[in-house]
Every structure is written in structure tokens, then in C-alpha cells.
Amino acid sequence: MGPKPMTSLDPTTTAERRGELFGVHIPELQLSDEEYRAGFVAAALEPGETYVELGSGHGRGLRIAALEFEARATGIEYLEDANERALATAERSGVAHLVRVVRDDLRRYDPAHADVVHMHLGPAFHDVLAPRLERLLTSGARVIAAGWQVPGWLPLEHALDTWDGGYVYRPADPRMHATWGASYELGGIVVHELQVHADLEAIEVRLVGSGTNATISARRAARGQSIYVEVPAAHGGPLEAWARCRSGRFTRRGQPKRPAT
Ligand SMILES: C[S@@+](CC[C@H](N)C(=O)[O-])C[C@H]1O[C@@H](n2cnc3c(N)ncnc32)[C@H](O)[C@@H]1O
Numbered sequence: 266m267g268p269k270p271m272t273s274l275d276p277t278t279t280a281e282r283r284g285e286l287f288g289v290h291i292p293e294l295q296l297s298d299e300e301y302r303a304g305f306v307a308a309a310l311e312p313g314e315t316y317v318e319l320g321s322g323h324g325r326g327l328r329i330a331a332l333e334f335e336a337r338a339t340g341i342e343y344l345e346d347a348n349e350r351a352l353a354t355a356e357r358s359g360v361a362h363l364v365r366v367v368r369d370d371l372r373r374y375d376p377a378h379a380d381v382v383h384m385h386l387g388p389a390f391h392d393v394l395a396p397r398l399e400r401l402l403t404s405g406a407r408v409i410a411a412g413w414q415v416p417g418w419l420p421l422e423h424a425l426d427t428w429d430g431g432y433v434y435r436p437a438d439p440r441m442h443a444t445w446g447a448s449y450e451l452g453g454i455v456v457h458e459l460q461v462h463a464d465l466e467a468i469e470v471r472l473v474g475s476g477t478n479a480t481i482s483a484r485r486a487a488r489g490q491s492i493y494v495e496v497p498a499a500h501g502g503p504l505e506a507w508a509r510c511r512s513g514r515f516t517r518r519g520q521p522k523r524p525a526t
Pocket of ligand 1: 294295296318319320321322323325326341342343344347369370371372385386
């Protein structure tokens with residue numbers, strides 16, 4: 266079959282039109298065992314948890330996750346020979362029952378069941394994967410991004426302290442979706458900055474207390490963006506950020522901002 270004809274609205278890349286898969290297919294660009302271990306410790310990978318590696322290459326991470334951390338490990342990898350090698354490695358290490366590989370385009374894979382997702386892929390993939398992971402993962406799931414930061418996401422601080430080879434996130438945890446930044450007062454008005462770390466269809470800032478729960482800002486917001494809200498300096502109550510979740514309900518995001526802080 267020849268290449269697909271291109272239309273002006275065709276969202277596929279030129280590589281895909283040539284019948285090639287988006288991505289750099291060099292499984293030899295692999296992390297060391299030490300780097301994998303450090304990432305797993307930083308993400309607190311537990312026995313029995315489900316580990317998903319997007320772009321699992323030769324399966325080094327799958328083997329360590331299964332053998333040393335007793336996780337159930339799934340690798341998503343497009344290269345057939347890399348997958349064969351990953352399964353052979355798992356077999357040799359006696360953990361074949363805990364390891365499986367899926368030959369697929371990792372951008373399409375649904376990781377909803379994962380406790381820990383690992384990616385060592387680079388910025389072009391992060392742009393595609395970040396909104397999917399925010400939407401599909403459960404709130405307790407951790408994402409290990411080896412090498413590159415995911416723009417706009419808030420890394421877990423304790424992980425930054427223990428590992429300098431990458432970043433660990435909880436992209437679907439509502440508490441990680443927004444953090445309060447600087448505040449400053451100007452002529453009886455206090456301006457508060459709210460930093461947004463996930464793509465949110467609707468976010469509201471609510472003024473709590475004084476007998477009223479007023480909504481003072483409501484809008485759509487993208488990760489990496491800051492929202493500025495103005496509050497009369499006389500208002501003594503806290504501010505809360507609320508956003509719409511998958512079910513359509515509004516839930517609180519981040520921690521409340523107390524006036525004195
Ligand atoms: C930089 S290597 C990382 C390998 C391994 N995770 C590691 O860190 O040692 C990226 C891997 O992702 C695979 N890959 C790249 N794009 C892909 C895609 N769209 N779908 C599935 N696998 C892909 C490549 O074949 C390669 O094995």
C-alpha cells in the first residue's frame with residue numbers, strides 16, 4: 266500500500282504518512298540499572314503494583330521492576346526485536362510471570378491501570394503524553410520522567426531530594442494541580458498568583474468565609490499557566506481553587522491560601 270494522501274486537516278506527521286512511526290527508535294539509548302533503581306525508589310514503587318514503561322527498549326527497567334521491586338511490569342515498545350530481547354531477559358531472570366510487552370505506539374496506549382509509569386522519551390513525547398496521563402491515570406499514580414522535566418507539571422519535592430536523574434509526578438492528584446504563588450497588595454486590593462500544573466477545563470477561585478462563598482474567577486486553564494485574582498485586603502478568609510473533574514463535579518485543587526501566608 267502506498268503512502269496515505271494528505272489533506273489540509275490531516276493531523277498525522279510526515280513520518281507517519283511515509284508509513285514510519287513517530288519517535289526515535291534507538292533502544293540503545295538506555296538508562297543504567299542504577300538510574301532505574303533510583304527512579305523506582307524516588308517513586309516508591311511497591312511490591313504488587315503495576316509498572317508501565319512507555320518505550321521499554323531492551324527491557325532493563327521491566328526486569329528490575331519485577332525482580333527487585335516485585336512489581337507487575339508491562340512494557341510498550343514498537344520494535345519487535347527489542348520486545349523479544351526484553352522477554353528473554355525476563356525469562357532468564359526468573360520473572361517471566363511478572364513481565365509482559367505490548368507492541369504498540371506508546372502514544373495510543375491506555376495506562377489507566379498503572380501505579381507507576383516510566384518514560385525516558387524527551388520533550389516531543391511529553392507534549393503528547395502529559396494531557397493523556399493527567400486524564401487517564403488514577404490520583405495515586407506516579408510518573409517517572411527520566412532526563413527531561415514535563416513542562417508545567419509540579420515535581421514531587423521529596424523525589425527531587427533523593428534522585429537527580431529525572432522527575433517524579435502525580436499528574437492526576439488534585440492536590441498537585443494548583444499551587445499559590447506570590448501575593449502583593451496594591452491600594453486596598455491583594456493580588457494572588459495561582460500556578461496551574463494540569464490542563465483544567467474549568468477552574469474557579471472561591472473566596473471562603475464572611476458568610477459567603479463567592480466565586481471571583483472562573484476560566485479554563487492550561488498547565489504552566491498562572492491565574493491572577495484580586496481580593497479586597499479587608500477580606501480575612503481563605504481562597505480555594507476548585508476545578509471540574511472527570512465526573513463533571515467540581516473538586517478542590519491544591520491547598521487553600523490563607524490570608525496571612
Ligand atoms: C530512549 S529509548 C529508552 C529505552 C528505555 N526505556 C531506557 O530508558 O533504557 C526510547 C524507546 O522508545 C521506543 N519508542 C519510540 N517511539 C515509540 C513509539 N511511538 N511507540 C512505541 N515505542 C517507541 C524506542 O524504540 C526506544 O526503544
